[in-house]
Amino acid sequence: MSYYFRLKNSALVEFDPDRYTLLINTLQNPPEEITLARADARILELLLLEPGAICSREAIMAFAWDDRVVSAGSLNQSIFMLRNILGDSKDHDLLITVPRRGYRFNSDQLVSPASNIEQPAGQSIVEPPSITRVHLAPAIEKQRLGIAIRLGYLAVSVFALFTLWQLYTGYELPHDLQVAEIKQGALSITAVGKSKQEVDALKADVLSSGIVTDHLRGEVFISRTGSRTNLSCVQKTGDAYNLEFSFREERLISMFEKCLGS
Template sequence: METTCLTDSVNATIGSAVPSANTSAYLAIRTGRVNCAARFYPALYQLMLVRNGVEEKVDLGFSGSRLLERLVRNPGEVVTREELMSHAWSDRVVGQGSLNQQIYTLRQVLGDEKNREIIQTLPRRGYLLNPNYLVPEAVTAAPEQPASEPVNTALIVPTGLVARPAVYGANRFLPFALLGLLGLGWLSWFYQSHRPVELYNSELRMGNVSVFYRDANKERLQHLIHNTQTLTQRLSELAQQPTRLFLENRGDFYEMLCLSEGGHHHLMTFHSSQLGRIVDEQLRQCLR
């Protein structure tokens, strides 16, 4: 009897380990195989396939993960081939063959290589991800914790920033997830964690933009604020409506969530080496 989700032609690591809490944000996706579910971890560039209690970890690689991340960002909307190549291979020029191969690999991993119902091809237009295959995850509140001692550590930040050390429970981004309950849909799926973690916050207001920084380390938070100053300044100049930005450092990568007043949201993930190469059009897409 078949107990796993993958065929032998797809490389996978089978086991019971799950990603650590600080990288446990995932999207749940139905696959084309019976009783097989997938969890997509953008920060880890991985899919975790689960069937009959057996877990299979599939490493998508940077380009494959970026490709899937771009498709799930706007489920049901057509993404052009050019935009997908620019997003998944932002550091180099590739041909249509590379995109075709990555799309085929993703379909194979998701059990969609025959029916092509999950990742759909629109001739001469591009690709879209079928929203019917995204699985909403329930937002679970953190268990009540005993009152902790007040944190007495002051965080020195530039003038105009408000820093608030805080302890977050099972959902590091619970405020954002609660917004999802008010109509943001799958936004809350990205931010699920499984253990308490102490986070330091800073807030900066620039024109139409309110920027919220957070990190578990005070020194890294300072670096995050400093390294993204030019980026946030550009965003404030481009923003046409009130927008909230949530910035976090994940190793060598930055994650930026753009949340507009109208409830639209976009997630950008980019390597620290690409910080100075992000073009205005990419920022405008995030601000829409």
């Protein structure tokens, strides 16, 4: 079953959870098909099973990574990637963070079959199927059963295979997005860009900013759009904060402190 919703720029999106694909239709450009990483697709699928309902971080991680054990940082990175792909990296109006509880999908952005959907010129109008909301509890129970079956299989598997599985990173980057991680004490920084050169430039800016401190704690994702730099932070309290600024006009260390609430 596919899901239909609109982005903030009014583009119509068709999400196919079975193929992990997003088909983005705009009036100005030809349709764009994007293939998500498996975990990212399953996170979006779970949030769309019950739009508007809050999904806990634990439930999301159990559903998205049903085949391995990952840290909370993997979820933060997946949410960050999804928001960038969906154009939601600034305001978080589509994938909404509920502090200390989890995430929810903005049900106002869903498209119903009765909506008057404009299609790009030259394309036939495809009537989206009815959106059937599935109760979250049965889905989670079914998922837990699947996890139990897999755990039983792992119990009789060769130890070496289990070890290799655990060492596997558990995250696949969608498209050509590149990342680089920087550890500074209790501060974890992830630079995200569309190319290795872009990521290397971000990493160089971070390392040359005097960010080496002992008082900053938390997790930061940094990316750049034109002359604007974007920070998405997970503070030590668990709260999320987003910040956008001009790199030339602001000191990066000050922006890190503001974003992390230090």
